[in-house]
Amino acid sequence: MENKMKKIGILGSGLVAQTLGAGFIKHGYEVMLGTRDKSKLTDWQAGDGNGAQIGSFTEAATFGEIIVLAAKGTAAKTVLELAGAENIKGKTVIDAVNPIADVAPENGVLTYFTTINESLMEQFQTAYPQTIFVKAFNSVGSAFMVNPTFESKPTMFICGNNEEAKKEVSEILDIFGWETADFGMVESARAIEPLCMLWCIPGIAKNEWTHAFKLLKL
Ligand SMILES: NC(=O)c1ccc[n+]([C@@H]2O[C@H](COP(=O)([O-])OP(=O)(O)OC[C@H]3O[C@@H](n4cnc5c(N)ncnc54)[C@H](OP(=O)(O)O)[C@@H]3O)[C@@H](O)[C@H]2O)c1
Numbered sequence: 001m002e003n004k005m006k007k008i009g010i011l012g013s014g015l016v017a018q019t020l021g022a023g024f025i026k027h028g029y030e031v032m033l034g035t036r037d038k039s040k041l042t043d044w045q046a047g048d049g050n051g052a053q054i055g056s057f058t059e060a061a062t063f064g065e066i067i068v069l070a071a072k073g074t075a076a077k078t079v080l081e082l083a084g085a086e087n088i089k090g091k092t093v094i095d096a097v098n099p100i101a102d103v104a105p106e107n108g109v110l111t112y113f114t115t116i117n118e119s120l121m122e123q124f125q126t127a128y129p130q131t132i133f134v135k136a137f138n139s140v141g142s143a144f145m146v147n148p149t150f151e152s153k154p155t156m157f158i159c160g161n162n163e164e165a166k167k168e169v170s171e172i173l174d175i176f177g178w179e180t181a182d183f184g185m186v187e188s189a190r191a192i193e194p195l196c197m198l199w200c201i202p203g204i205a206k207n208e209w210t211h212a213f214k215l216l217k218l
Helices: 015-027 038-046 056-063 073-083 120-127 165-173 185-190 194-208
Strands: 010-012 031-034 053-055 066-067 092-095 133-136 155-158 179-182
Touching: 010 056, 010 073, 015 031, 015 038, 031 038, 031 056, 053 056, 056 073, 066 073, 066 194, 073 120, 092 120, 092 165, 120 133, 120 185, 133 155, 133 165, 133 185, 155 165, 165 179
Parallel strands: 010 031, 010 066, 031 053, 066 092, 092 133, 155 179
Antiparallel strands: none
16 A cells, blocks of 8 residues: 555654554554654663654654654644644644643543634644644544554544545554544544543543544444
């Protein structure tokens, strides 16, 4: 498959970056993770991340033919700036970011720093019009992002303005054991980003973290 030939640049060093990085390596992709501090990935690179390269945010953005944005919500704009507009121009950015504010949850419900009528991905898409953002991987815990073993295939809700890019992302999701629900253009991130809030409620309130969403259709 054509995607398999594409290099993956992951902007992030946390659980999502490490999990997706290891998943892409497992499925035969070349991977570079980007971080401000390469030393924090030394252990990962010696274990699950064996075969991955580690670089700066700029280096990972330059390396990747497909980019994964896996930064803390409040820092994601800074990370894109550090990656460099020229280095993500014309590329698909798989956006796993959730706009979680730095405040404690209320009765299990996370607080977002965005509003219901403007998602974070819309802000990214406006700031980088020549980059193709596709929301994905934001609505499930990192433990289930790569080939999860639920009773049936879970659904990943995605959105973005470019049909070809969404097809490319759905092919990756297929390899990663997910069915894809393409829920429209960039504005749909207003609904998809809060799926993380919903997903986290049983976790924060009852320490239940082992679920994923499934879309049922007639
Ligand atoms: N954890 C999950 O299960 C999960 C599931 C779905 C979606 N998400 C979303 O995915 C994203 C990544 O989550 P995560 O849990 O893997 O890690 P995270 O702790 O939310 O983010 C870690 C990344 O953010 C960067 N960062 C933090 N503060 C920064 C700053 N001031 N300036 C520049 N970069 C900064 C770090 O850079 P350095 O590498 O330089 O330290 C690191 O790469 C988040 O938006 C999260 O909401 C998480």
